[in-house]
Amino acid sequence: MKTLTKKIVVDIAGNLLNAKTCLLCVHESPDGDAVGSMLALGGILSGMDKEVVMFSSDVIPMRLRILPQWRNITNDFSSISGRHFDSMIMLDCGDRTRSGDEITAFTGYTTLVNIDHHASNDAFGDLNFVDLSSSCTGEEVYLVIRELADRIGMEQIPDDIATNLLAALYDDTGGMRYISTTSRTLRIAADLVDSGANCSYISEHLFFSVSRQKMELTSRVIPTLSFENNGKISYVVMRLKDLEATGAFSEDSEGLIDFPRSIQGVEVAFIIKEIEENKKFKLSFRSRGRIDVNEFCSRYGGGGHKVAAGCTLHGDFEQVRDLVLTELRKML
């Protein structure tokens, strides 16, 4: 482990060992990295007889309601409001406001711990573990949990905690396929499986389990596939009417961007998702590395990573699409 990493891991573990009350929270529209990381860290802290509250401003997506102990997460802010916590731990949040309006305004904590791997993270915490070389927040949480386990003399990470961490790793690396996957990611995954993480259960549910509504949504989005600049730019579009027609949830749009991104010759791919009818759109980008999509999204108040980022744009559909295409062409 790099010296700086070791230092922050030791500092965070020290803080958590002393804390009696811990509030954990994640970004809005939480993904498997956010939820798996929170359940793992929350689980280990609960096992150390601390009072732990795990909070998500949005409900847990259906596809993640297979993670051990997911029901321990609350989205009811009244269980937090007016209280004081020794530590508030924000996980997988690129900035202080990513956890929803209530947490953004919340000041009832002594120490703010920021554990994240987004390039756009501005070190908003009192303790900041922001490692851009981590494939996911789960990798960082694993190091913190290992340190805690060492300090309290716990020999092995419990099965459920290992399964939740493996889910975090798998979800953010697309099952160890994305460019962010390193030898460390694979070593951590191996250690988690040795600790009893249920690998086949996680891959079956995360990657081979699609609702009929989501498949029908996919079949409406694929025909929108478009190419620009000799196939270097590709995108798909999801309108509100597609959700209405199929009964799919907006979370079901996750993964649709993999269709344009996986096409040979595509340097940058994106999906335009309508949020308010012909007025507001959420965009997600994937790059093969030549274009820094985090830099692009930061200009519009969004962010993420060099190869995967997102932002929200206002305007009608043509305005939004044309703006994005014009700007991306300049970057190619």
Ligand SMILES: [Mn+2]
């Ligand atoms: Mn993440």
